[in-house]
Structure formats: C-alpha cells, structure tokens
Amino acid sequence: MSGPAVHPVEAPPMTEAALLRVRMKDVQGMAGTTGGLSLRLCQFAFAAVSLCVMATTSDFPSVTAFRYLVAAVSLQCLWSLSLALADTYALLVKRSFRNAGFVGLFAVGDGVTSTLTFAAACASAGITVLIGNDLDKCNLNHCTRFMSATAMAFLSWFAVSPSFLLNFWSLASRDSGH
Numbered sequence: 001m002s003g004p005a006v007h008p009v010e011a012p013p014m015t016e017a018a019l020l021r022v023r024m025k026d027v028q029g030m031a032g033t034t035g036g037l038s039l040r041l042c043q044f045a046f047a048a049v050s051l052c053v054m055a056t057t058s059d060f061p062s063v064t065a066f067r068y069l070v071a072a073v074s075l076q077c078l079w080s081l082s083l084a085l086a087d088t089y090a091l092l093v094k095r096s097f098r099n100a101g102f103v104g105l106f107a108v109g110d111g112v113t114s115t116l117t118f119a120a121a122c123a124s125a126g127i128t129v130l131i132g133n134d135l136d137k138c139n140l141n142h143c144t145r146f147m148s149a150t151a152m153a154f155l156s157w158f159a160v161s162p163s164f165l166l167n168f169w170s171l172a173s174r175d176s177g178h
Contacts, residue, residue, distance in 0.1 A: 030166045031083065031097040031106050032090035040084035042159040047076040047117070050152035057142040065123035066146065072113075072120035073153055076160070079113045083163075103171045110164035114157055121153035 028035030050073045060066040083106065090097060097103055128146045132138045 027166060027170075029162050030170055031103065031163075032087055032095065034091065036163065036166075037084060037087040037091065039159050039163050040080050040087055043080035043156050043163070044077055044084060046152045046156035046159060047073040047080060050149045050156060051077060053145050053152065054149040057145050059141060060146075063127055065120070065127045069120040069124045069149065069153055072116040073156065076113050076117050076156055079109055080156075080160075083109075100171065103167055107164060107167040107171050110160055110167060114160040114164050117153055117160065118157045121150055121157060124150040124153065 027033070029039055030036050051070060054060050054066060054070050054073075060070065086097075097106070124146065128143060128150055131141050131146070132143045138144075
C-alpha cells in the first residue's frame with residue numbers, strides 16, 4: 001500500500017524589501033497611534049491649564065520658580081501640540097512613524113520637555129509650600145492658583161512620561177535587532 005509523499009518545498013529567499021515589510025505591532029501610546037494622540041492632547045491640555053492659571057496671577061513674575069514653570073509649560077504646550085498634529089496626520093494617512101530619526105527626535109524631545117516640566121513643577125511646589133506652610137502668607141498671595149498650576153504641571157508630566165518611555169522603547173528595540 002502506498003501513501004501520499006510529501007516533498008519539502010524551499011521557501012524563496014527573503015529579499016530586503018520583504019524584510020522591510022515586517023513591522024513591530026503598534027503599541028497604543030506610541031507616536032502615530034490613537035493612544036499617542038490622546039496622550040499628546042492630555043499633555044497639551046494640562047500644560048495649557050497650568051500656563052493660563054499661572055499667567056493670570058499678578059505676582060508670578062516675582063518668583064523665579066514660577067517664571068520657570070511658565071517657561072517650561074509653554075514649551076510643553078508647543079511640543080505636545082506639534083506632535084498631536086503630527087499624530088493626527090499619521091492617523092489620517094494611516095501611517096505609523098517608523099523612521100528611526102523621527103522616533104529618536106520624539107524620544108529626545110519628550111525626555112527634554114518632561115524633565116523641564118518636572119523640575120519646574122517641583123520647584124513651584126517647593127515655593128508654594130514655603131509660602132503657604134512656612135511663611136503663612138497665603139492670604140497675601142495666590143496660593144490656591146499656584147497650587148493648581150503646579151498640580152496641572154505634574155499631570156502634564158505624568159502624561160508625557162508614557163510617551164517618552166514608549167518612543168524610547170521603540171527606538172531601543174529597533175536598534176537591538178541589527
């Protein structure tokens with residue numbers, strides 16, 4: 001009795017074009033995804049609220065830490081809004097950011113802006129505690145506004161951190177495969 005014979009067939013060799021088509025699955029929160037756009041919009045919103053609250057107080061320019069906070073969240077607003085527009089474009093054309101140069105730029109930019117925002121929020125929190133608790137001068141200052149602006153800056157930093165980590169991870173995982 002004879003059975004069917006199985007003859008192995010060699011797979012065609014992988015060309016460079018075929019290798020380039022194999023892509024890592026998009027993780028929500030990375031650049032060019034809906035999760036990434038959501039994070040960018042949250043970063044922008046929290047930083048913008050912090051900026052508006054701090055800028056509407058009359059005495060913020062008298063404290064260096066508060067001026068630093070205004071500068072840092074202004075930069076965060078510009079950066080987050082720019083990348084939100086880039087994410088929107090990527091979603092509209094149904095493309096992901098795969099270029100190592102772009103991903104590297106996003107990771108470095110997120111790292112710089114998140115560090116500046118975090119440092120400014122920490123400095124502002126320290127001054128707010130000094131004014132409120134140590135000097136007991138909240139009745140003469142805008143402590144509630146200072147606290148609100150500082151809290152919004154921290155929330156903006158919390159929203160930037162996943163963007164930075166995911167972009168950095170994407171960049172690092174790309175380079176480790178070569």
